[in-house]
Ligand code: RM4
């Protein structure tokens with residue numbers, strides 16, 4: 001921790017003022033596991049309800065002004081749905097955020113999308129990416145984030161190298177359609193749904209592909225998309241060093257891509273990730289990092305869990321911001337290991353909740369966002385309103 005109480009408060013408010021996090025539309029819909037779904041009466045079943053829920057989260061936390069959209073789920077008619085989204089933006093005061101093409105749900109993607117051996121299917125998948133870029137342009141969204149489910153289940157059944165070239169080619173074309181201020185974010189994931197090889201399996205592959213695609217492409221780190229023992233903050237440090245870090249999909253995991261609420265299993269890891277970002281900023285290695293949440297809750301109440309996540313993200317971001325990095329650098333330089341570790345962990349153990357509460361009060365927000373949700377009765381009200389039309393849907397969201 002650095003400085004006197006008033007200095008700490010000043011530094012904390014400055015850090016919190018600079019922190020915004022995007023929430024996902026699919027976090028408000030009924031989703032489930034591959035074994036089934038538990039329906040929630042309050043779940044959003046259309047984009048209007050997703051915007052309404054997002055606006056509630058933003059009203060109570062003050063830091064979620066944008067909503068990530070999944071093209072197939074939220075704009076099933078593509079660009080034609082843009083005017084409707086613009087009306088919702090005006091009505092709810094929340095803007096469309098990153099645009100996520102859907103390259104995994106069509107039947108024809110069984111053997112891949114951009115890496116499918118069929119040129120025709122690859123072309124169709126690329127067209128969907130280009131439509132998504134157009135949607136993003138019309139909505140004024142900067143980031144198009146790409147996650148490919150592509151891969152294979154059995155050794156010898158696909159040429160991994162041919163597929164690399166096909167993805168390279170497609171991303172190059174996609175990049176050439178970006179507007180001047182837009183970015184292409186390339187997400188990686190080691191397995192699932194493919195269980196032998198995944199075409200973009202790790203940060204090295206994503207970084208290579210982003211590099212090849214062009215100067216406006218970056219890597220997207222989804223915290224759930226790593227093997228268990230992986231040192232994610234080291235990956236973040238490398239991506240910062242090489243200028244390739246574009247953004248995050250935050251969630252927590254115990255086993256694989258569990259999409260549990262951020263910090264529920266390992267809050268220290270999130271602190272360590274944020275520390276790398278703050279440290280890079282101090283070292284004049286600034287990165288334009290898009291913080292996003294990629295969670296959708298099957299058991300917890302969706303709006304409640306989203307607010308819990310946003311507040312947790314703020315707390316961990318703040319803890320990391322308050323590390324005395326000048327002092328830490330000296331201890332690192334002199335290899336004073338225990339003192340360095342204690343300083344680092346000390347910031348993690350520091351309870352910043354009084355500071356986040358004070359910041360909210362100072363910014364005209366409810367001091368306790370979760371309590372404010374309970375008091376508002378929003379969840380109960382929408383549960384009543386939505387009960388009559390909440391359809392059982394077959395797809396993921
Ligand atoms: C994937 C990946 C993508 C997300 C989908 C729903 O595992 O995390 O980012 O859009 O899930």
Ligand code: MN
Pocket residue numbers: 147187222249294
């Ligand atoms: Mn993700």
Ligand code: MN
Pocket residue numbers: 222224225257294
């Ligand atoms: Mn995922």
